[in-house]
Amino acid sequence: MIMHVHACGAGRSGGGLRIVAFYEGNGPDDRGRSLDEILQFDDDALERVHDFIQWLFPMRERRGANPTAPRLDPAAIEAFRTRPQLHSALLRSLDRMLSFYGLAWAGDAIVRGSTFVKRSMWLTPGNHNHLRLTRILISLRVLGEEEAAQALFRCLTQIATEERRSGRTPISTRTIRFWSDAARVPPIADGTR
Numbered sequence: 001m002i003m004h005v006h007a008c009g010a011g012r013s014g015g016g017l018r019i020v021a022f023y024e025g026n027g028p029d030d031r032g033r034s035l036d037e038i039l040q041f042d043d044d045a046l047e048r049v050h051d052f053i054q055w056l057f058p059m060r061e062r063r064g065a066n067p068t069a070p071r072l073d074p075a076a077i078e079a080f081r082t083r084p085q086l087h088s089a090l091l092r093s094l095d096r097m098l099s100f101y102g103l104a105w106a107g108d109a110i111v112r113g114s115t116f117v118k119r120s121m122w123l124t125p126g127n128h129n130h131l132r133l134t135r136i137l138i139s140l141r142v143l144g145e146e147e148a149a150q151a152l153f154r155c156l157t158q159i160a161t162e163e164r165r166s167g168r169t170p171i172s173t174r175t176i177r178f179w180s181d182a183a184r185v186p187p188i189a190d191g192t193r
Contacts, residue, residue, distance in 0.1 A: 015070025019058045020079050023089045029055040030068050035089060039096045043119070046100045053132050056093040057139035072142060081144035090143055094152075097136060101129070103155060108147065110155040123163065123170040130175045137182035153183040 021027030028034055031051065038052045046052075054069030062071055080086045095105075102119030103110050113119075122129035133156060140149035156179055160171040 016073035016076030018070040019072065019076050020086065022055055023086050039092060043100055053135060057136045059135060059138055060142065063135070077142060090145060091148065094136070094140065094148060108151060110151040125170055125172060130171065134178045134182045137179060149183060153179060
């Protein structure tokens with residue numbers, strides 16, 4: 001059962017608390033969905049629904065299709081960086097999205113998985129999933145998952161390079177630049193990344 005969080009700061013201005021509650025299983029997103037419910041979306045739903053990614057991969061600034069999604073604050077960032085439960089849940093979100101993109105872990109690397117050809121619908125110019133991948137890279141970095149962010153970045157740049165060698169350009173130079181910038185998120189004011 002999801003408990004709705006009404007503690008101090010749980011409204012729109014207390015975004016960090018809302019994100020932590022969502023990831024703990026103690027609060028829903030702004031559509032009433034739990035983390036587990038979103039992670040159980042099938043691939044068609046992940047492609048069709050546009051307001052969940054801000055919850056799975058929160059950022060410090062508001063961007064994207066869900067203007068009411070909460071933003072990270074220093075307390076939430078610290079919670080993700082220090083609490084194993086939140087760390088594990090974030091990696092579950094990453095694993096679900098990797099599967100959606102046809103990618104998979106191979107040791108410490110992210111590679112094209114067995115479903116890549118079937119799931120490579122995102123390899124089209126201007127595809128909205130390129131923005132989602134930028135968000136994922138930024139969020140992972142900010143929340144302390146540097147190694148996962150770098151593994152994803154290496155995989156994405158390898159895919160882009162291989163596509164270009166094959167004469168296809170589904171990933172623009174601009175998108176690659178966004179991914180590169182996302183993989184180098186600067187520290188926030190309090191000194192955390």
